[in-house]
Amino acid sequence: MPILELRDITKIFPGVRANDGVSLRLERGEIVALLGENGAGKSTLMNVVYGLMAPDGGEVFVDGAQVHIKTPRDAIALGIGMVHQHFMLVQTLTVTENIILGHEPSRFGVIDLVSARSKVSDLSTRYGLKVDPDERVADLSVGMQQRVEILKALFQGARILILDEPTAVLTPQEVRELFGVVRSLVAEGLSVVLITHKLDEVMGVADRVVVMRDGRVVGETTPAETDQVGLARMMVGRDVVLSVDKAPSKPGETVLEVRDLAVLDDRRLEALRCISLVVRAGEVVGIAGVDGNGQRELVEAIVGLRKPTSGSISLRGKDITHAAPHATIHAGVSHVPEDRQRRGLVLEFDLAENLVLGDQSDAPYASAGIMHGRVIDETARERIADYDVRTPSIRVLAGNLSGGNQQKLVLAREMGRDPDLLVAAQPTRGLDVGAIEFVHRRILAERDSGKAILLVSMELDEIMSLSDRILVMYEGRVAAELSSEEADAERIGYFMTGGSNKDGAPLQKPATTVAEGGAS
Amino acid sequence: MWLSFFTPDLFASAIRMATPLALAAIGGTICERSGVVNIALEGMMLVGAFFGVVVTLATNNVLLGVGAAIVAGVLLSAIHAFASVTLRMDQVVSGTALNILALGLTGFLMEVIYGHPGATNGIQHIIGPVFNFPTGGTGVLATIWTWIDQIVFSYTPIVYLAIIIAIVAQWAMFHTRWGLRLRALGEHPRAADTVGIRVQAGRYSAVLISGALAGLAGANLTLEQVGVYSDNMTSGRGFIALAANIFGRWTPAGSYLASLLFGFAEALEIRMQSFQSVIHVPVQFFLALPYVLVVIVLAGFMGRAVGPAAVGKPYEKE
Ligand SMILES: Nc1ncnc2c1ncn2[C@@H]1O[C@H](COP(=O)(O)OP(=O)(O)OP(=O)(O)O)[C@@H](O)[C@H]1O
Ligand SMILES: [Mg+2]
Numbered sequence: 001m002p003i004l005e006l007r008d009i010t011k012i013f014p015g016v017r018a019n020d021g022v023s024l025r026l027e028r029g030e031i032v033a034l035l036g037e038n039g040a041g042k043s044t045l046m047n048v049v050y051g052l053m054a055p056d057g058g059e060v061f062v063d064g065a066q067v068h069i070k071t072p073r074d075a076i077a078l079g080i081g082m083v084h085q086h087f088m089l090v091q092t093l094t095v096t097e098n099i100i101l102g103h104e105p106s107r108f109g110v111i112d113l114v115s116a117r118s119k120v121s122d123l124s125t126r127y128g129l130k131v132d133p134d135e136r137v138a139d140l141s142v143g144m145q146q147r148v149e150i151l152k153a154l155f156q157g158a159r160i161l162i163l164d165e166p167t168a169v170l171t172p173q174e175v176r177e178l179f180g181v182v183r184s185l186v187a188e189g190l191s192v193v194l195i196t197h198k199l200d201e202v203m204g205v206a207d208r209v210v211v212m213r214d215g216r217v218v219g220e221t222t223p224a225e226t227d228q229v230g231l232a233r234m235m236v237g238r239d240v241v242l243s244v245d246k247a248p249s250k251p252g253e254t255v256l257e258v259r260d261l262a263v264l265d266d267r268r269l270e271a272l273r274c275i276s277l278v279v280r281a282g283e284v285v286g287i288a289g290v291d292g293n294g295q296r297e298l299v300e301a302i303v304g305l306r307k308p309t310s311g312s313i314s315l316r317g318k319d320i321t322h323a324a325p326h327a328t329i330h331a332g333v334s335h336v337p338e339d340r341q342r343r344g345l346v347l348e349f350d351l352a353e354n355l356v357l358g359d360q361s362d363a364p365y366a367s368a369g370i371m372h373g374r375v376i377d378e379t380a381r382e383r384i385a386d387y388d389v390r391t392p393s394i395r396v397l398a399g400n401l402s403g404g405n406q407q408k409l410v411l412a413r414e415m416g417r418d419p420d421l422l423v424a425a426q427p428t429r430g431l432d433v434g435a436i437e438f439v440h441r442r443i444l445a446e447r448d449s450g451k452a453i454l455l456v457s458m459e460l461d462e463i464m465s466l467s468d469r470i471l472v473m474y475e476g477r478v479a480a481e482l483s484s485e486e487a488d489a490e491r492i493g494y495f496m497t498g499g500s501n502k503d504g505a506p507l508q509k510p511a512t513t514v515a516e517g518g519a520s
Numbered sequence: 521m522w523l524s525f526f527t528p529d530l531f532a533s534a535i536r537m538a539t540p541l542a543l544a545a546i547g548g549t550i551c552e553r554s555g556v557v558n559i560a561l562e563g564m565m566l567v568g569a570f571f572g573v574v575v576t577l578a579t580n581n582v583l584l585g586v587g588a589a590i591v592a593g594v595l596l597s598a599i600h601a602f603a604s605v606t607l608r609m610d611q612v613v614s615g616t617a618l619n620i621l622a623l624g625l626t627g628f629l630m631e632v633i634y635g636h637p638g639a640t641n642g643i644q645h646i647i648g649p650v651f652n653f654p655t656g657g658t659g660v661l662a663t664i665w666t667w668i669d670q671i672v673f674s675y676t677p678i679v680y681l682a683i684i685i686a687i688v689a690q691w692a693m694f695h696t697r698w699g700l701r702l703r704a705l706g707e708h709p710r711a712a713d714t715v716g717i718r719v720q721a722g723r724y725s726a727v728l729i730s731g732a733l734a735g736l737a738g739a740n741l742t743l744e745q746v747g748v749y750s751d752n753m754t755s756g757r758g759f760i761a762l763a764a765n766i767f768g769r770w771t772p773a774g775s776y777l778a779s780l781l782f783g784f785a786e787a788l789e790i791r792m793q794s795f796q797s798v799i800h801v802p803v804q805f806f807l808a809l810p811y812v813l814v815v816i817v818l819a820g821f822m823g824r825a826v827g828p829a830a831v832g833k834p835y836e837k838e
Contacts, residue, residue: 110695
């Protein structure tokens with residue numbers, strides 16, 4: 001008897017059938033991967049199961065008995081836990097407070113923090129999910145927040161765990177750890193629904209794969225019966241080229257020059273220590289590094305969101321060290337932020353409004369302080385078609401798009417602006433394979449048309465396949481600069497974890513020509 | 521001159537003046553922590569003050585008066601809760617409407633019940649101090665005792681109650697299940713929803729609590745301080761309370777302390793008026809003092825104030 005069974009779930013939003021008669025079965029102790037393009041309806045289906053959305057039709061069975069899940073309370077009571085695509089953590093509360101929220105161990109309403117904390121640390125050691133129970137969630141890296149989310153579901157007694165794109169924000173190391181945890185959970189009898197766009201992960205952990213497209217289940221398979229190319233074809237409905245070919249770059253004049261830049265992070269610790277780098281027209285410079293080694297602060301300093309303490313930034317020779325964000329936009333810098341919901345979009349604005357953010361007071365979208373609706377709407381329609389944002393209309397609120405389509409929206413705006421410099425942080429986060437292929441081609445096309453591109457990504461594959469030069473950051477410095485020919489995962493990984501090219505530590509493949517880059 | 525200016529009862533008066541502000545401010549803190557803006561504190565205080573007197577006059581029972589004040593505050597806040605939580609109206613609009621309603625309603629009922637505008641009759645016995653220790657005598661010890669008696673033992677029940685409420689609410693907000701859920705509601709209601717907390721019910725209860733506290737603040741004004749109700753007698757205290765809540769950084773204890781500052785300004789205002797013959801400044805200057813202080817404090821001294829992230833935003837599922 002399946003532990004969870006969905007029959008004919010239908011969910012209709014204005015203009016979209018997000019789920020159209022979807023049936024799904026999950027056996028005890030099984031990991032089912034749910035695949036599908038951006039906007040296929042995966043999150044919607046799981047939100048229905050979790051009681052966050054009321055379905056327009058269909059039935060849900062848990063342990064063979066029909067259930068009516070109207071609220072998350074009902075779902076939790078049935079042993080269903082969910083880690084959401086966009087985390088559901090209260091930033092101002094501590095790790096422990098977030099985990100116990102809603103299920104606080106207490107006596108006469110007074111929270112028993114001692115027992116709460118010990119339960120949390122029990123769970124965390126049992127499953128190898130290390131967290132500091134007293135830290136504020138706002139101060140945690142996304143990987144840590146992910147752990148908190150999983151601990152929260154376990155604390156609530158989940159037997160069925162839904163993970164909605166849990167790896168989109170994780171480093172490769174964290175992904176390995178996560179899947180270790182997932183396997184140990186399954187060994188203890190939990191059942192898991194895993195939503196992901198990363199086909200190698202699917203091949204690695206899933207017992208069974210269910211593929212959705214346009215709100216319907218279009219196929220079911222197992223990793224043994226197929227491969228990544230086959231999965232991609234099932235998802236997108238056509239053959240996807242999983243690797244990009246690129247012509248050699250023809251770098252031109254210097255566009256971005258960062259010299260001796262020092263920047264503090266939110267805790268006022270030194271995040272960048274005298275970093276220098278150059279990005280020229282017509283080249284992609286990739287920044288690799290373990291999350292939290294200064295990449296975020298570097299990006300924020302360049303686009304004007306963070307004040308440097310010393311050093312300088314210039315764009316085509318013009319100083320923009322202390323320029324405000326709108327001034328950097330005017331100077332020709334576009335920015336795809338790593339967190340689309342926090343920095344990339346106004347979720348309460350519609351798509352057309354989001355697509356002109358940053359340019360809203362400039363021609364042709366406005367003149368003399370008056371916005372031109374028709375021009376804005378026309379541009380919006382063009383860009384939405386261009387970037388294949390799946391939506392019934394441009395009047396939809398950005399917050400109602402699927403996660404991947406929100407990402408495409410940000411890309412459409414920032415790349416559509418025709419900048420001199422594109423600073424892209426995790427540009428393909430949450431995108432499906434087809435969309436990733438598209439964005440990669442687009443980035444290379446921009447490069448070939450003479451744009452300068454600074455790419456920050458935790459996906460080593462992405463860095464290696466797009467970059468002409470790769471800078472590896474470690475503890476706020478450039479630990480190494482590698483050309484695209486000499487870069488491989490092993491060597492980048494070595495520098496990412498603090499290996500240096502100076503102390504002569506043996507590399508497995510001896511370094512041939514490691515530029516002295518920035519160990520200065 | 522300074523000796524007769526800074527007397528113990530100046531400080532005692534500050535604490536008395538701070539009491540209605542603090543009660544309303546703590547109500548505002550609880551309400552905003554749940555994610556609902558409450559600019560109707562003023563109106564809730566006003567109906568509390570009014571119905572406190574009306575019921576006391578009618579029944580000759582001041583305890584019933586206090587009860588009526590609280591009920592009136594709660595009823596008005598129930599409208600606010602319904603409008604902003606259930607109907608998802610704009611919370612500032614709803615609050616503004618309720619302030620106007622409170623003003624109109626009290627003015628109207630004044631005519632209906634007493635047949636004239638302006639002020640009601642005085643109630644027979646305003647609520648007196650809890651303690652009545654003998655004072656007097658001369659010498660250092662007597663002076664010290666006078667200070668202690670004035671600053672510690674001279675107050676009416678609601679003044680002490682407000683201090684207790686501030687302490688209890690502060691503790692509860694950071695140590696109880698209620699407090700944790702309250703903080704989550706105003707910060708990220710959807711996250712609260714996903715762990716099974718009832719967002720709407722939680723917000724309702726917070727708004728109603730703020731109504732009760734603002735009503736009690738009104739009772740303190742009329743039944744403990746003044747003894748009569750006169751038109752619009754809260755004169756902006758609800759808004760000062762809102763400022764105290766912000767200055768206190770959305771904590772009950774902070775709200776109390778900030779109210780103390782504003783209460784001190786009020787006490788100072790009254791004291792200075794009696795020194796007008798010496799200081800020679802127009803009386804309007806003194807009257808404006810507390811409000812000027814609010815502006816200076818909020819604009820100048822406080823730095824960045826970050827309230828609950830989701831305050832003012834109605835919560836919608838899906
Ligand atoms: N609250 C909502 N209001 C209106 N439309 C919505 C809402 N939520 C989702 N949709 C629409 O339903 C469809 C399915 O969205 P869903 O989030 O389930 O996609 P998904 O498969 O999770 O995609 P992704 O991989 O990008 O996260 C999309 O077309 C989306 O625009
Ligand atoms: Mg999704």
